[in-house]
Amino acid sequence: MEKCSIVITVYNKYRELNLVLKSLEDQSYKDFEVVIAEDCQKKEMLDFLKDAKNKYSFSIKHVSQEDVGFRKNRILNKAIKATETDFIIFLDGDCLVHRNFVKNYMKEAENYDVLYGRRVELSKELTNKILMENPDYRIKFLDILLTKSENSWEALYMPVWINFKKRKLRLLGSNMGVRKEVLYNVNGFNEEYIGAGIGEDSDLAWRLESCGVRHKCLKNTVVQYHLYHSRSTRHNSVNGEKIITRERMLNRWRTINGLEKI
Template identity: 35%
Template sequence: MNVNIALIITTYNWVEALELVLMSIKQQKVLPFEVLIADDGSTEDTKQLIEKIKQDFPVPLYHIWHEDEGFRKTRILNLAISKTKSDYIIQLDGDCIVHKYFVSDHLRGIEKNTYLYGSRVNIQEVFLKTLFGEKKINFSLFTKGIKKRGRNIHLPFLGKVLYGKQNTLSKKLRGCNLSYWKSDFISINGYNEDMTGWGREDSELVARLINKGVKGKRLKFMAIIYHIWHKESSKHKLNINDAIQEKAIKNKSVWCENGINKYIRV
């Protein structure tokens, strides 16, 4: 399908991980049209890394930043997506290295009125010294230091046979491996910025997409990412975000009031 793809990468103060992620994007078999770093308030180190890497990066690389006022992933994603020139969004976290067919697998799965989501292989804590020391971005089924290695099998045909569309919210869904049409995102007013702090911001977004009639499709045995181990984020606002999500599901909401529209010039 001939469509412009924006790869949106969220990050916060972890340049070592972000460097590996950007290195893995450079080796993609199909490159995105543009890459935007959605930076939730990192210090100068992140800006310096991006300025260095963009000098020989194969596609336009943009740094979208706002001040650090705590976990505001919803706001920085809305702000970044409002600035894209692309029709289709692939979302990724800055601690997730991508398989060389990551972008092409999402591209292969694109359909109208459909969002896509994949799973992740986990890189273990004991492997981090080797990972960063060797700047490792390629992993086989037998690489040491990874778990959930069955997810590291790349067989797109098998995935298509086993998994079809669905109109329910999957527990397998992760915002670090998610894609959708920008027009569908804007039609529900994007992320709900009332949700601050870690948790449920991605699934609440998808719940409203489903309520709008957009169906999901799981990318099994394709669109593989490798999540780098880190300490868990604080979950002190999870109960609040849970309540916002449950309200959206119960009321079959297709719109949030505090969303992306404030950044879009009509």
């Protein structure tokens, strides 16, 4: 299996990010680099990464941008350019992963252009337990059930017999893997989306599907645990529905405001 890149988007939650890196250190598959995509540009991140680079066995790169609002797609494009491998896995900085997460992505990467999973939304109670016992706590499925975490069955690890048929591409930005040449084919993420939760994932999904990419859902195979947090206060500043409706009407699957500015 080939080497891959893992792009982690983060704002300023260093304690959560350290847990994500810890879950990557525990991976059964070790051949990867990490790119931290920071939408904040604070000195605290530089200090944190200086320590992390000595603490963890994998290489860590860092790209950042000034904090002038939620511009996740812009920093993602910057991170893509910083990667040195042909396959990229995307994570959020508050999403821990199962120890076979990377291995299961890379087992399928030879046959598919786009892979994606889902995530369990950990309860506030369980999240606090994990943060308090960092780094010794190991997430248990029973704890997830008992604390009534949302989408708890997404945490059930079943890589052997789960075999989903081809379906409509439904990406989750915190748990997806895409071949780099495919990302360049659609010109990466559309930077016109500058707000949280306004359709940037669905925008990329329909553009990729328009190209006829080979894709597969890895639900219950690439298991991910999303730490609880209150909803973002970095509100949408652009109507995402209007953007995606316009782009679909124009059939513009290669965005004009992406990795390259057309």
